[in-house]
């Protein structure tokens with residue numbers, strides 16, 4: 001599905017026929033496994049904060065505290081102006097459902113093409129792909145909370161638990177976790193990754209690397 005998103009669809013009607021199904025499945029249907037529930041059960045009573053590059057809303061759906069969550073790369077459930085003419089995002093559930101229901105021959109009806117209510121230009125997903133990504137008010141508040149959380153706990157006993165972070169965007173989670181672990185002797189870095197569980201030699205003694213399925217590790221931990 002992810003690769004299909006890069007296909008050069010011949011028309012916006014076909015583009016949205018694909019993307020509405022993509023968004024519906026990944027954003028509005030329930031996750032197929034209880035991984036997020038297991039994780040929440042493990043951290044619920046702890047002083048935690050989540051930073052994620054996922055855009056599927058699974059942390060919110062599982063019941064994580066919204067004030068302890070920073071989704072840095074956007075959300076499939078939000079539209080933004082493609083220009084963008086404003087730093088605003090728009091809930092898309094109703095539109096996405098209509099596109100799903102009314103599409104035929106791999107196209108949505110033209111009247112359902114989403115347009116910006118301010119400038120009339122086409123809308124697009126609120127996903128970080130280039131410098132047109134809209135960071136709305138909620139994004140900035142979450143970024144600030146994450147900064148505050150790190151600043152006030154910087155020197156304490158802290159676990160940097162990294163789940164399934166690859167090398168697509170390592171500068172957002174992985175490298176900062178490595179750096180903050182190196183700067184704090186009381187910190188522990190734990191990496192759970194199926195195939196790429198590793199850490200730099202500098203923090204080896206503070207690290208736990210598990211090459212295993214995340215769902216299985218969390219279940220075993222509980």
Ligand SMILES: [Zn+2]
Pocket residue numbers: 081082083084085086116117118119120121
């Ligand atoms: Zn606009």
